[in-house]
Amino acid sequence: MTWLWSNLDLVGELILVHLALSVPAIILSLVISVPIGWLAHRYRWSRGVLLSLCALLYAIPSLALFVALPPITGLGLRSPVNLVIALTLYGIAVIVRTAADAFDSVQPEVRQSATAMGYSAAGRFWGVELPLAGPVLLSGLRVVVVSTVSLATVGAVIGVQSLGSLFTDGFQRGIQAEIITGIVATILLALALDWLCVLTGRMLMPWSSPRRSRRPALSDVRSIEADPA
Amino acid sequence: MNLLFDAIAWILDPANWSGAGSIPQRLWEHVSITAVVLVIASAIALPTGALIGHTGRGREPAVRVSGGLRALPTLGVLTLFGIWLGIGLTAPVIALVILAVPPLLAGAYAGFESVDRRTIDAARAVGMRESQIVGKVELPLGLPIVVGGIRSATLQIIATATLAAYIADEGFGRFIFQGLRTRDYAEMLGGSILVIILALVIDGLFAIMQRLVVPAGVRASRTRELRSRPTRSRAVVGQPITEGNQE
Amino acid sequence: MIEFRGVSKRFPDGTLAVADVDIVIPPRKTTVLVGSSGSGKTTLLRMINRMVDPTSGHVLIDGTDVATREPVALRRSIGYVMQNSGLLPHRTVIDNVATVPLLRGERRRDAHARALELLDTVGLDRSLADRYPSQLSGGQQQRVGVARGLAVDPNILLMDEPFGAVDPIVRAELQQELLRLQGELGKTVVFVTHDIDEAFLLGDQVVIMRHGGKISQAASPTEILANPADDFVAEFVGADRGKRALHVTEVGGRRVVFDGDGRAAGVLAS
Structure with a gap:
């Protein structure tokens, strides 16, 4: 505790730096993933390819990806942008799959009735499909929020500042309190962002109860009506 | 692109293929630490997960614990155990086990839970013992998901074992940290490429295995499933039928 | 003979599924428990093979309280056929039919030979033996379910809405098939349904249950039509x-x- 009190400024600053790394990555991965996920949902042939690519991407160890990216991006190894790109890629790998599932979860009947009512393709996407896919999308986003905040700390070993710097610094100087502070701060930050997601979700999608948004998948929606039990 | 060629040249350099800290030695370290951690973590997580999936008891705490553990920053756990236990393999092994448990646990209980409650009910009705239900019904039917959990846990271990080279002298990660210190980017990138290849190969092996463990009867239904999804109720998943149904 | 003596069942959540039921199920006849959902008919059925234990009262088979029997052994001695067949999706038809004999430790070859005969009995082609349940139609799956129920040649066959999930034409076919089988085999069949027509068609004795797990009337179809015990029964049978x-x-x-x-x-x- 004494370590924390005497280093509050440092911790506060690192939290801001950490947010500056993870929040853009989270938002970017969501924005990029939704159209890709929609493609995978809409065109069956693309689904296998896109989802396999995501699975491959996700299989790459983070540290290796951090090191392997600079030759491709032309950025320096210690550039925070390099780290943001890597985190975004991991986010995409997770959300694309959930986004595809999310669009799958919109019942065909609903989509057909929207078309029948006279929605244009674009209008139907924004007015019907996206909002209905929202709860499942949110569940994917929440996974990404937690993993991104945690992964961002890894950048510290190659010299990108974040809450992870508390781990490397604490390890080198043998200060246990510093490492524990880092762990606690990282978890709290993840929980705070997660909570923010839930709150935003509730505001934007008041029709979805928090219980339903937990589990995605098509079978969900159908079986609840179909099963007599 | 020059950087990439340098890295490939570094990988192919015969000097890196023999002696202390050679590529084969690091590969062996990386694979064996992954295997050891996987075995220990599986011994803890799989029976626990099976029990939770079978009985439905303790599901909420398990979800919370495995979810909470997922938020743990791996580097933080590694360095913490590093200063507690010093340089050596004990610290990374313990840290890696802790980090591998959540995906294994989640895969195990999700696998056992995924089995249609009506199938289990029927197995009980014809006179299977609980142990027989676990072994002859739930395990074969839930195995693909359990293996899926083992797959993601293994990838996680491989990735974290790379990072663990920060606190211990083991695995491909050493090349990355060595290169970082000596400003030898070819070595760093070479090490990274080796880890990526290792991860993708192992992932591919698991993908094949996951396909092989799908029971034939279930595979046969896959083609139909596209048209008529099974009417499994999510509402009853996780609630064991211990008292019989209530109509 | 199966006897229910003052049997009640209250589930942990407080619902009273079966309320003080006394009834005798005669041997070698078909008794149909019929009622709307929530009438406790399935619970009553499941007490016979101890899938559910009564909160109070006794269930007796040939004078022996089932509570004194080990549940697993009891279940293996009683045939059970359920809605959606309850077949094991990862086992072939023949292995599904042979499940209980194999559990009892019979030799695989004998169990399979008997299972093939049972396929004949329930009117299934032997060529289906190596298929998986998912490769069969609903009606065929249900027949496999019946064959499995008969596999250990039990005296008692419990059937829980076995034809509830198949289309009306197949259902009519299966009902006739069951009547034929029962004529040949003469088991003590306890059959649950919510379809009064099915109950009248199949039942030697029909037990009409109402919400809250009470028996309104237990008698032959003729008797029920001629003398409905009360307004509920009259309404339920449509009289x-x-x-x-x-x-x-x-x-x-x-x-x-x-x-x-x-x-x-x-x-x-x-």
């Missing part, structure tokens, strides 16, 4: 709406029978 009141009209010199809705039901044999 009050005149649905079952038939009348005869002469049409072109033949006596045609019409049902309560005025639809032609048949011609009187002279």
Whole structure:
């Protein structure tokens, strides 16, 4: 505790730096993933390819990806942008799959009735499909929020500042309190962002109860009506 | 692109293929630490997960614990155990086990839970013992998901074992940290490429295995499933039928 | 003979599924438990093989309280057929039918030979033996379910809405098949359904249950139609709406029978 009190400024600053790394990555991965996920949902042939690519991407160890990216991006190894790109890629790998599932979860009947009512393709996407896919999308986003905040700390070993710097610094100087502070701060930050997601979700999608948004998948929606039990 | 060629040249350099800290030695370290951690973590997580999936008891705490553990920053756990236990393999092994448990646990209980409650009910009705239900019904039917959990846990271990080279002298990660210190980017990138290849190969092996463990009867239904999804109720998943149904 | 003596069941959540039931199920006859959902009929059925234990009262088979029997051994001695067949999706038809004999430790070859005979008994082609349940139609799956129920040649066969999930044409076929089987085998069949027509068709004794797990009337179909115990029974069997009141009209010199809705039901044999 004494370590924390005497280093509050440092911790506060690192939290801001950490947010500056993870929040853009989270938002970017969501924005990029939704159209890709929609493609995978809409065109069956693309689904296998896109989802396999995501699975491959996700299989790459983070540290290796951090090191392997600079030759491709032309950025320096210690550039925070390099780290943001890597985190975004991991986010995409997770959300694309959930986004595809999310669009799958919109019942065909609903989509057909929207078309029948006279929605244009674009209008139907924004007015019907996206909002209905929202709860499942949110569940994917929440996974990404937690993993991104945690992964961002890894950048510290190659010299990108974040809450992870508390781990490397604490390890080198043998200060246990510093490492524990880092762990606690990282978890709290993840929980705070997660909570923010839930709150935003509730505001934007008041029709979805928090219980339903937990589990995605098509079978969900159908079986609840179909099963007599 | 020059950087990439340098890295490939570094990988192919015969000097890196023999002696202390050679590529084969690091590969062996990386694979064996992954295997050891996987075995220990599986011994803890799989029976626990099976029990939770079978009985439905303790599901909420398990979800919370495995979810909470997922938020743990791996580097933080590694360095913490590093200063507690010093340089050596004990610290990374313990840290890696802790980090591998959540995906294994989640895969195990999700696998056992995924089995249609009506199938289990029927197995009980014809006179299977609980142990027989676990072994002859739930395990074969839930195995693909359990293996899926083992797959993601293994990838996680491989990735974290790379990072663990920060606190211990083991695995491909050493090349990355060595290169970082000596400003030898070819070595760093070479090490990274080796880890990526290792991860993708192992992932591919698991993908094949996951396909092989799908029971034939279930595979046969896959083609139909596209048209008529099974009417499994999510509402009853996780609630064991211990008292019989209530109509 | 199966006897229920003052049997009640209250589930942990407080619902009273079965309330003080006394009933005797005669041997070698078909007894049908019929009622709307929530009437406790399935719970009553499941007490016979100890899938559910009564909160109070006793269930006796041939004078022995089932509570004294080990549940697993008891279940293996009683055939059970359920809705959606309850087959094991990862096992072939033949292995599904042979499940219980194999559990009992019979030799695989004997169990399989017997299972093939059972496929004949329930009217399934032997060529289906190596298929998986998912490769069969709903009606075929249900037949496999019946074959599995008969595999250990049990004296008692419990059937829990076995034909509830198949289409009406297949259901009619399966009902006739069951009548034929019962004529040949003479098991003690306890059958649960919510379909009163099915109950009257199959049951030697029909037990009408109402919400809250009480028995309204237990008698032969004839007796129930002739003397419904109360208004609930009359309404349930449709007697009050005149649905079952038939009348005869002469049409072109033949006596045609019409049902309560005025639809032609048949011609009187002279």
